[in-house]
Amino acid sequence: MELLDIKRKNPQLSRIIKKMYKYVSLNNYITFKLRAIKKFLKKLFFRMTKNNNIVENLLLNYEILDSGMILENHLRIILTNLKKILDENIDGDIVELGCNAGSTSLFIQRLLNIYKSNKQFHVYDSFEGLPEKHNEDMNNEERQYKLGDCKTKKEILINNSKLANIKLPKIHVGWFGKLPDAEYPKKIAFAFFDGDFYTSIIDSFNKVYPRMSTKSILLIHDYKWDVLPGVEKACVDFLKDKPEKESIVYNNRIGVMIKK
Numbered sequence: 001m002e003l004l005d006i007k008r009k010n011p012q013l014s015r016i017i018k019k020m021y022k023y024v025s026l027n028n029y030i031t032f033k034l035r036a037i038k039k040f041l042k043k044l045f046f047r048m049t050k051n052n053n054i055v056e057n058l059l060l061n062y063e064i065l066d067s068g069m070i071l072e073n074h075l076r077i078i079l080t081n082l083k084k085i086l087d088e089n090i091d092g093d094i095v096e097l098g099c100n101a102g103s104t105s106l107f108i109q110r111l112l113n114i115y116k117s118n119k120q121f122h123v124y125d126s127f128e129g130l131p132e133k134h135n136e137d138m139n140n141e142e143r144q145y146k147l148g149d150c151k152t153k154k155e156i157l158i159n160n161s162k163l164a165n166i167k168l169p170k171i172h173v174g175w176f177g178k179l180p181d182a183e184y185p186k187k188i189a190f191a192f193f194d195g196d197f198y199t200s201i202i203d204s205f206n207k208v209y210p211r212m213s214t215k216s217i218l219l220i221h222d223y224k225w226d227v228l229p230g231v232e233k234a235c236v237d238f239l240k241d242k243p244e245k246e247s248i249v250y251n252n253r254i255g256v257m258i259k260k
């Protein structure tokens, strides 16, 4: 409304704004096209060199949902670690705490399909967005997450799986800490925590850590990211009296912990 008023009262400014819009959309269009060309060339190169790297092929052949929740590099790390678990046949199921609309879940399920794995994939979400912030989540950054952010619907996750034509994971609706223990698998081989806030990560640990098999892998999204400081703090606090204390390796905003 305010912008409309400014435009009406100042036609010259309105013209400048229009030009800026055009410039930005042209830039976006060029970036989009360049990305598509890069992908096409990479695909061609992979075919010519008969490269059968499963993870890279998945990333090349499927688009990432535009939910803005996960980056290609993050997926690469997640899938590479999950592949290790499948190759080594570590005992237990797969869990994702904080699945949202399924940007990561779809890729996890695709990799499980390639392996014809009989591991059950469980995903968890309140579908109410983020909970209340804890003191440990406070930061001085411009970017802020708050109560209710990242809210989506279970139906959107289901629809995304249907559109992608892949099997639905077992969906558990509720707050991680409040869901009964029976909703978590008895043994876990691979876990992905993406709950963003301190209490969400502590609750995830409380439910998942005791069920993790030896040599299973836990990945924590947004680890050591200044915007979400509660994530790293929760890891440090939870692991302070565990054998995995200070063992988290960090790569590209993803923390990797191997269960001892």
Ligand SMILES: C[S@@+](CC[C@H](N)C(=O)[O-])C[C@H]1O[C@@H](n2cnc3c(N)ncnc32)[C@H](O)[C@@H]1O
Pocket: 067, 069, 070, 097, 098, 099, 100, 101, 102, 103, 104, 105, 124, 125, 126, 127, 128, 129, 130, 131, 150, 151, 152, 174, 175, 176, 177, 194, 195, 196, 197, 199, 200, 203
């Ligand atoms: C960043 S999004 C997850 C993104 C998802 N992993 C992906 O790759 O698209 C965080 C999700 O965690 C959920 N969430 C956060 N804390 C939670 C909690 N304590 N219990 C249940 N769900 C929670 C939110 O509802 C939100 O959908």
